[in-house]
Amino acid sequence: MANEHNTMPYNRDAEMALLGCFLIDTEIAAEMIDKVSAEDFYVEAHKYIVAAMKKAFVDRKPIDIVTVADELDGEGNLDKVGGYAYLNDLAQVTPSAANYQSYYDIVSRDGTNRRLIRAARKIIENSMSGAEEQNALAFAEKSIYDISREMDTSSLKGMAEGDIVGEVLHKFEALQSDPDAYRGVSTGFKHFDRITNGLQGGALVVLAARPGMGKTSLAMNIVEHAALRKNKVCAVFSLEMPRAQIVQRLVCSYAGVSMAKALRKSKETLNNTEWQKLMLASDKLRQSKIFIDDSSRITPSEILSKCRRLKTTSGGLDLVMIDYIQLMSAGTNVKDGGAENRQQEVAQITRELKIMAKELDVPILALSQLRRIQSKEPTLSDLRESGAIEQDADIVMFINRPEATATQEEIATGKIIKGAAQLILAKHRDGEQGRIDLRFIGESTKFVDVDEQNRSDEPPQFGRPKVEVDYDNDEEYEYEDDGYIPPEPPASMTEKEEMPF
Numbered sequence: 001m002a003n004e005h006n007t008m009p010y011n012r013d014a015e016m017a018l019l020g021c022f023l024i025d026t027e028i029a030a031e032m033i034d035k036v037s038a039e040d041f042y043v044e045a046h047k048y049i050v051a052a053m054k055k056a057f058v059d060r061k062p063i064d065i066v067t068v069a070d071e072l073d074g075e076g077n078l079d080k081v082g083g084y085a086y087l088n089d090l091a092q093v094t095p096s097a098a099n100y101q102s103y104y105d106i107v108s109r110d111g112t113n114r115r116l117i118r119a120a121r122k123i124i125e126n127s128m129s130g131a132e133e134q135n136a137l138a139f140a141e142k143s144i145y146d147i148s149r150e151m152d153t154s155s156l157k158g159m160a161e162g163d164i165v166g167e168v169l170h171k172f173e174a175l176q177s178d179p180d181a182y183r184g185v186s187t188g189f190k191h192f193d194r195i196t197n198g199l200q201g202g203a204l205v206v207l208a209a210r211p212g213m214g215k216t217s218l219a220m221n222i223v224e225h226a227a228l229r230k231n232k233v234c235a236v237f238s239l240e241m242p243r244a245q246i247v248q249r250l251v252c253s254y255a256g257v258s259m260a261k262a263l264r265k266s267k268e269t270l271n272n273t274e275w276q277k278l279m280l281a282s283d284k285l286r287q288s289k290i291f292i293d294d295s296s297r298i299t300p301s302e303i304l305s306k307c308r309r310l311k312t313t314s315g316g317l318d319l320v321m322i323d324y325i326q327l328m329s330a331g332t333n334v335k336d337g338g339a340e341n342r343q344q345e346v347a348q349i350t351r352e353l354k355i356m357a358k359e360l361d362v363p364i365l366a367l368s369q370l371r372r373i374q375s376k377e378p379t380l381s382d383l384r385e386s387g388a389i390e391q392d393a394d395i396v397m398f399i400n401r402p403e404a405t406a407t408q409e410e411i412a413t414g415k416i417i418k419g420a421a422q423l424i425l426a427k428h429r430d431g432e433q434g435r436i437d438l439r440f441i442g443e444s445t446k447f448v449d450v451d452e453q454n455r456s457d458e459p460p461q462f463g464r465p466k467v468e469v470d471y472d473n474d475e476e477y478e479y480e481d482d483g484y485i486p487p488e489p490p491a492s493m494t495e496k497e498e499m500p501f
Helices: 012-024 027-032 044-058 065-074 083-093 097-128 133-151 163-177 190-196 216-227 243-255 272-286 300-313 339-360 388-392 408-412
Strands: 204-209 234-238 289-294 319-323 364-367 395-400 420-428 434-441 445-451 467-469 475-478
Touching: 012 027, 012 044, 012 083, 027 044, 027 097, 044 065, 044 163, 065 083, 097 133, 133 300, 190 339, 190 420, 190 434, 204 216, 204 339, 204 388, 216 234, 216 243, 216 319, 216 364, 216 445, 234 243, 234 300, 243 272, 243 289, 300 319, 300 339, 319 339, 339 364, 339 388
Parallel strands: 204 364, 204 395, 234 289, 234 319, 319 364
Antiparallel strands: 395 420, 420 434, 434 445, 467 475
């Protein structure tokens, strides 16, 4: 209800009735006091009263006329609300305490509408000030999102509510009969997908490695598989690499063509077969649902805003990749106070990324650097700038390539297998840890699975197999021509050995 002198929506009677319910029924007060705030009430006296009620509740005092009046008196606000007489009136005018939920709904509705009106005014003022387009959009979306997050309050629920136990048992039953049930986004790496059941919605997955180890390549291999093989919608936020460079990696990786040859960084030039592969791979990429943002400075709130828009315009969102955490800004006024403040900022960033993954219900694959000083094989303690990365992440994995850190003697003696790589699953909140053997093909920036039974010293010839195993169901199927022209295998090579995993 609003009168002609004030256009802000409010209902004085509902506010009085709700406060009266708190005063006359301690069980209602205990159930509802955490759900309300002073901002839910429009009348100034009611703001003071509900604040006093919340203070009494925190101090483990019963909420009644005496305790609330005492709190108000101690803060010097008793006379401002009308004294004992007004508190008595609240208890007397309440029609029925049984209708407390209806009173709360009215108060909450009007409080939300007032917040929206105030936010709209701020958006108008910001837009009138001549803010840049992207900044104005980000400000508007954040203003509305903050209200939505304030309204998103949860409460303790018993095991009987909503049959959550039955849902868990149903999930277990489905997984026993079908291991691929509840499969997340497939990465294309068979053993990794078996351990994790794919990248699950709501998970923050951190991929960490030292510079030059191929973390961007591996992340883009996952995006490539999800988008081009599984038709998933993928958002890529590259703070380090420009969009054109990301695309050239995708084209060469998917086509299986040497990027050094394509960029004329070697003596060899592309032949007709390689050009055909590149053209067909380019056509496939044009039809894919990969969206790239190469803003050099971006905050978690801006990423969330862009992902919300993408989810709406594209009809969904399946995977978000961010390259990389240490280049991000928290978007808050963090004072320049050295490493400690930077650690706090990174902790805030990772926390926001985890909340974002949960809200969007998609896996977020975030890349991270490691400290320069470390043992040859990375560990969780090597995560750079913040232990919060390990704390907030659902999965933490490292790339280990012995070839990249090996000495000339080790390479010469053959102790190091050329192209060998390991994906170390150091933290897995919902399952086992493990190691996944991969092979890195540097010329096309491609990681591939390896055959544990047949491991050679040289990287396998990468090309599209005539018969491939579907990672989701392990069934063989033949491909029609979609851009790959695999080399002819030696006569002694079996069909299984022809596969690049």
